[in-house]
Amino acid sequence: MSTRVVILGAGFGGLELATTLSEGLGDKADVTLIDKGEAFVFGYSKLDVMFGRTSPEAVRLAYRDIAKSGVRVVKATVTAIDPENRRVSTDGGEYEADALVVALGADYDMDATPGLAEGGNEFYSVAGAERLAELLPTFTHGRAIVGVCGAPFKCPPAPSETALLLHEYLTARGVRGDCEISFVLPLPSPVPPSPETSAALIEAFAERDIEFLPNTRIASLDPARKVAVLDGGGEMAYDLFLGVPKHRAPDVVVAAGMVDDVYVPVNPRTLQTRFPGVYAVGDVAAVGVPKAGVFAEGAARVVAQALIAQIERGEQPGEYDGLGSCYIEFGGGRVGRVDVDFLSGPKPTGTFHEPSEALVVQKQQFGASRRARWFGA
Numbered sequence: 001m002s003t004r005v006v007i008l009g010a011g012f013g014g015l016e017l018a019t020t021l022s023e024g025l026g027d028k029a030d031v032t033l034i035d036k037g038e039a040f041v042f043g044y045s046k047l048d049v050m051f052g053r054t055s056p057e058a059v060r061l062a063y064r065d066i067a068k069s070g071v072r073v074v075k076a077t078v079t080a081i082d083p084e085n086r087r088v089s090t091d092g093g094e095y096e097a098d099a100l101v102v103a104l105g106a107d108y109d110m111d112a113t114p115g116l117a118e119g120g121n122e123f124y125s126v127a128g129a130e131r132l133a134e135l136l137p138t139f140t141h142g143r144a145i146v147g148v149c150g151a152p153f154k155c156p157p158a159p160s161e162t163a164l165l166l167h168e169y170l171t172a173r174g175v176r177g178d179c180e181i182s183f184v185l186p187l188p189s190p191v192p193p194s195p196e197t198s199a200a201l202i203e204a205f206a207e208r209d210i211e212f213l214p215n216t217r218i219a220s221l222d223p224a225r226k227v228a229v230l231d232g233g234g235e236m237a238y239d240l241f242l243g244v245p246k247h248r249a250p251d252v253v254v255a256a257g258m259v260d261d262v263y264v265p266v267n268p269r270t271l272q273t274r275f276p277g278v279y280a281v282g283d284v285a286a287v288g289v290p291k292a293g294v295f296a297e298g299a300a301r302v303v304a305q306a307l308i309a310q311i312e313r314g315e316q317p318g319e320y321d322g323l324g325s326c327y328i329e330f331g332g333g334r335v336g337r338v339d340v341d342f343l344s345g346p347k348p349t350g351t352f353h354e355p356s357e358a359l360v361v362q363k364q365q366f367g368a369s370r371r372a373r374w375f376g377a
């Protein structure tokens with residue numbers, strides 16, 4: 001009987017895992033890929049939607065288009081996980097696995113920041129980005145805050161990109177002179193592992209008259225007074241609040257007893273959890289790398305190769321290296337890149353590549369290659 005691999009979540013991690021298993025095993029694979037959604041959307045597409053550069057429909061990659069030998073895609077919500085017995089309950093039935101991979105990502109904890117749901121606008125979900133695409137054209141004067149409500153959060157450069165793109169957007173509409181932009185970040189610098197990248201971003205903020213407040217967290221919002229309350233009690237008035245909510249592991253993973261602190265502890269080199277035959281990859285796992293698609297993908301490849309080796313009785317592959325490259329939009333049609341290395345040295349390091357038009361093309365190729373590989377598009 002073939003090894004039953006059940007993958008929970010068809011995001012960056014789940015899609016790469018299913019694809020690599022199908023490539024390696026073909027018909028011999030017995031993979032079930034479960035997701036509650038109808039479609040995948042790249043994280044960075046949310047910024048494109050929010051700033052009206054594209055439509056929500058244009059960025060949806062429908063799961064029904066996945067056709068891979070040995071892979072069955074199931075639309076269902078995971079309601080319970082029994083990691084001891086590798087059993088999963090969904091609203092569409094039960095699944096048993098020989099190898100179970102949890103790739104359910106990170107959820108947003110709106111309740112952790114009082115006032116955010118009522119008075120702020122999160123831009124980290126597709127629905128939030130869609131709402132902002134309608135709201136932003138009505139913003140013509142006053143102070144906009146791009147504010148982060150807790151770390152770690154997905155794609156550390158994304159709020160910096162948002163502040164820069166907001167400047168570009170308001171400038172194009174001829175209202176930038178009537179607006180202030182403040183960026184509140186609970187980290188010491190925009191991209192802590194790469195001082196060069198952080199310096200370039202801080203310089204870009206200064207050039208664009210964007211106020212940058214590092215080491216500061218948004219604790220709550222008072223929508224009635226239109227005030228953001230900072231850690232330590234300080235206050236900032238706002239007319240428009242663009243928020244990154246605090247993140248947490250999905251409830252179903254917490255209820256399964258898989259979480260120690262906030263996320264699922266794993267061996268960072270193999271992604272194995274403490275439950276035999278159960279792995280966790282991507283944002284749901286506590287690996288010590290940033291919450292970003294490239295890292296989820298890299299981790300998924302290591303798990304897939306280990307499973308292929310196990311099934312084919314081949315040699316076990318190398319370990320997870322914690323390397324990844326992130327593209328950073330600076331506005332003005334220029335994109336930079338930071339290559340980060342999280343696991344090989346005593347502390348994380350990053351190498352910065354100056355914004356250029358060539359990197360715009362490279363970022364497009366990054367998306368196109370995944371669309372082709374995962375969706376055959």
Ligand SMILES: Cc1cc2nc3c(=O)[nH]c(=O)nc-3n(C[C@H](O)[C@H](O)[C@H](O)COP(=O)(O)OP(=O)(O)OC[C@H]3O[C@@H](n4cnc5c(N)ncnc54)[C@H](O)[C@@H]3O)c2cc1C
Pocket residue numbers: 008009010011012013014034035036037042043044045046047076077078079103104105106123124125154155158250252281282283284291292293294295296326327
């Ligand atoms: C604005 C923004 C910009 C970003 N830019 C980049 C970038 O440029 N580069 C980059 O690498 N990363 C970027 N990211 C981060 C990236 O999107 C995430 O880190 C990545 O998607 C994590 O992959 P994952 O597989 O762990 O989880 P996800 O991709 O979040 O996938 C998890 C999946 O699990 C499903 N799921 C959750 N709960 C259930 C359940 N109970 N039942 C069934 N299914 C469930 C969800 O529907 C989802 O499809 C960005 C993120 C944002 C928000």
